[in-house]
Amino acid sequence: MGKGRLEAFSDGVIAIIITIMVLELKVPHEPTLEALHELWPTFLSYVLSFVYVGIYWNNHHHLMHTAQSVSGGVMWANLHFLFWLSLFPFTTAWMGENHFEALPTALYGVVLLMAAASWVVLQFAIMRHDGCESPLRRALGRDLKGKLSPLLYLSAIALSFYQRWIADLIYVAVAMMWLVPDRRIESPD
Amino acid sequence: MGKGRLEAFSDGVIAIIITIMVLELKVPHEPTLEALHELWPTFLSYVLSFVYVGIYWNNHHHLMHTAQSVSGGVMWANLHFLFWLSLFPFTTAWMGENHFEALPTALYGVVLLMAAASWVVLQFAIMRHDGCESPLRRALGRDLKGKLSPLLYLSAIALSFYQRWIADLIYVAVAMMWLVPDRRIESPD
């Protein structure tokens, strides 16, 4: 089974997710600076999520490049990953509109954590399908970033209820860490 | 006539359907657990519909793989199928927001039933166009799951007005039954 349609479908879903997030930036009725100023937290959370979805799209591109073909298992692992990604607009808007309050900040981290977990499952599904000679297996190596991120998300979720600004900073830091393109996978092409 | 654009268009429509369903998960104004808790039924109905749309996308992928070319009839059978799929966001939100009440649960089943019926029509259109040697004809075999699902939907619609939880469980059960990838079609590739 070819991987073309899986890539096209994922591109479509990710493109829609990244774009509908901007709909939560509700257009104010007054043409004033105050009205605009109130949107500041929503805008910041939109930027953060745009970067996260961009990172995932970028890595998805690399990941699928290493896959040789796709099985039914890979397809469902991919849909499972897209499911968690589809919750980004919700958690982003909730966190932004409530000015990075404790609970929305924690939930934002939970969805980030689940997306990261489903990403690992997707990687495993591809490696299992492609067998021992999977290029992904060699490319991944120790996967330090992949192992560090869930730990950082977990600590941010816990910190949300005590020092929520540190939790938000951790989300920013993890995004920064991933912004560097994943050379492990990019190189073997 | 090539089938590339039909696949691309269907991927686009299905990607949008699966993603806009999440917009019905209305972002609450309070950052509290109570506000989140009220979204529980809407979230559950979203998960169920996400799985159903995922199943249809998956099977659409397999189905089109067996089609050798497409006619105008196949195109309209495909649009007819996409029409019923496009009503999923509506019935999903109505059922979720009304906590799985009788009528919304029944309507959810009616749209599932119509989608299943339009799927059968699409299969017939492809088989008719491809003629006797249609790979789909051979692949389908007895099509037990395809024959069972409408019966189960019908019984769920009837049960909605008496034991609505059983109706909901039937929807979950049919989804589970289809989650197993359709090996009849997958194998002959």
Add this chain to the structure above:
Amino acid sequence: MGKGRLEAFSDGVIAIIITIMVLELKVPHEPTLEALHELWPTFLSYVLSFVYVGIYWNNHHHLMHTAQSVSGGVMWANLHFLFWLSLFPFTTAWMGENHFEALPTALYGVVLLMAAASWVVLQFAIMRHDGCESPLRRALGRDLKGKLSPLLYLSAIALSFYQRWIADLIYVAVAMMWLVPDRRIESPD
């Protein structure tokens, strides 16, 4: 310049137009038959517009098939056509929510008319770019349906203010007339 991206972009825009129209089918807050019943006109106008957009997508598919390559002029003629198509969700919802009142029914016809006009412009742009041997030129022939539709739209717009149901019936009749796939273009492939 290849036509692949123009097709992909048009597929994307048309897929989004056909899908966001369903968002105007506002989910009622009550789980009752009365609440559902009020949506009847909105649903009918959705079905009508779904068929129209489906017809245009189908014909776009055929049209682009006959184009040999695309110029900047064809690209802008295509965007111009997509612009009028993008107004369908607005006129559809306005007509549906106001129960096929005179003015919304007339505006619905105006947008149909403009879409038909921009379609003719797109055909001319392709024929001009492809020159005398344009397969489209031969395929079009007398283009009876293409000449009849604008006249029917015009009469429906005028009738909206006197006998609006006849206007609505004309919209349905034109859609029926086009539902038959455009064999003039399909055959020479």
Add this chain to the structure above:
Amino acid sequence: MGKGRLEAFSDGVIAIIITIMVLELKVPHEPTLEALHELWPTFLSYVLSFVYVGIYWNNHHHLMHTAQSVSGGVMWANLHFLFWLSLFPFTTAWMGENHFEALPTALYGVVLLMAAASWVVLQFAIMRHDGCESPLRRALGRDLKGKLSPLLYLSAIALSFYQRWIADLIYVAVAMMWLVPDRRIESPD
């Protein structure tokens, strides 16, 4: 790394941006000419933004045509460009709903300016990746339009607070200037 998926993803995002802008054309509840008349400024700003997004899509098509392959840097430059484009629906709606008031008109220009700046960054990223023989480098030439536009946007932003109609006219003029397809890039194909 191939450029196919980058093109497909950009097409998807741009198609969604151009289409969701129409959602800001809120469907009025009354079937009257007055209700329609109030939408006039929103409609005008929609047309203007539709043309701008159309121009960018057109130029993106040409730009990617000259790129020989894409690096991680090009991908992020592209996402950065799409980010500013994703703010068009917001600024368009804010300007339209507030009848081209000073501040919304200025912000509309700021986002146009940032989109133009990110476009320049994207061009540089492609030229840097493709090296000295980059076809884009030769194609761009003096790039008069590319240098003039930011200056015009800047003057429009300043004028918004004094003569906002002149600012709006400048936006229209820049769009007109770009509507002529970019022959510098188109020719070397």
